[in-house]
Amino acid sequence: MLAQTRQAATLSSFMSALTTGSATGRAGARPIELHAHDALRYIGDMLAWVHQAIAAEREFLEALLGVDEGARMPGAVRAPAHAADEWLGELMDAAVAGLCGPLRARVLQTVRAQESALSAYKVARLLQFYALTMARTLGARALLATTLGE
Amino acid sequence: MPLPRASPLTVIIIRTTAASYAVFFDAIAAQGRALLRVSLDTADTSLAPPQAFLAHAQGLRAILALHTAEADDDAAAGPGGSSSGSGENEGATIERALDALVDPAVQMCVHAAEEKDAARRRNLPATAAATGWDRPVFVLNCLTYLADTLAPHACAARKRAALHEQVEARVRELINEHVRPPCPPLPILAAHVQRHCRPCHSTRTSCVIRACTMPSAHANTPHQTYVPRPLL
Secondary structure: OHHHHHHHHHHHHHHHHHHOOHHHOOOOOOOHHHHOOOHHHHHHHHHHHHHHHHHHHHHHHHHHHOOOOOOOOOOOOOOOOOOHHHHHHHHHHHHHHHHHHHHHHHHHHHHHOOOOHHHHHHHHHHHHHHHHHHHHHHOHHHHHHHHHHO | OOOOOOOHHHHHHHHHHHHHHHHHHHHHHHHHHHHHOOOOOOOOOOOOOOHHHHHHHHHHHHHHHHHHHHHHHHHHHOHHHOOOOOHHHHHHHHHHHHHHHHHHHHHHHHHHHHHHHHHHHHHOOHHHHHOOOOHHHHHHHHHHHHHHHHOOOHHHHHHHHHHHHHHHHHHHHHHHHHOOOOOOOHHHHHHHHHHHOOOOOOOOHHHHHHHHHOOOOOOOOOOOOOOOOOOO
């Protein structure tokens, strides 16, 4: 029930950030899709929003469940510290799972529209950076499992 | 032991990363094919690389600059701060990109030069076709320009070494083609010896070589004393 609620809330916030800019938390923020013509900025803004949402969601769940993560530098590899980490990871995955569809569709559409090799390379490097960063935020197990599975 | 469950969001981002790299390699492959279709202006006597070649090299330079800048940032950040993941994957990616970008450029300058040379020989007068444009020098200029484009980037060392080998081979061909050999060809010299050396009409190679290399003032003694007249 908690996971479904959080998933709906996260998805709603993402769509608002894309179309109206009201979910970014900043007054007068512009919608992300306003820069859809600039592939690098568009994909970067979406992934940055998702990354920020993941961090906020984790802090919310840790506060809700009373889990103390301890000191961790931003961007550092998240290592499981206690028994609740697995459960917390599942809740996190469920909360952000709703973002996968809209994010994937928009990113793939933008990627496939690239005609210049240089802009395609920049987008690929940006996505690679966020793939690694997301794995560190969500847990190293995710990237290893995906890489082995691929 | 079962594999741990992967986050669906991470899976999506990794798959879109793979798709973006596929788009990148498709784009540079298309760029290479377009370059191979370029034909040179027959009337242009310039030996500098053509504009299409220069534009292609500019794109190559931009991609290498981006890769080198990110590699330098990763090196400065240390092993824990790498933003690009596995170094081996990065190396394989840039090597594949270099093959897709450099090989068509080399093929273009060689084949287009051959076509231009053939077209000039067909369409222009013999004297005009023989002068004004030098195909080997043109190819050397293009290959050297390409090697210089790769020079500042450590990731392109292997490709630059391969280009240097091609440059050196073509330079040796040019030297062999343009530098006169120290002795004239033996059949010509043999005929010359027969005409001017009356006591001996030998055409054996050893006799001809001795006649060429041993100076003498007396024309009656065969082999040791014959002084070959200079060939015009």
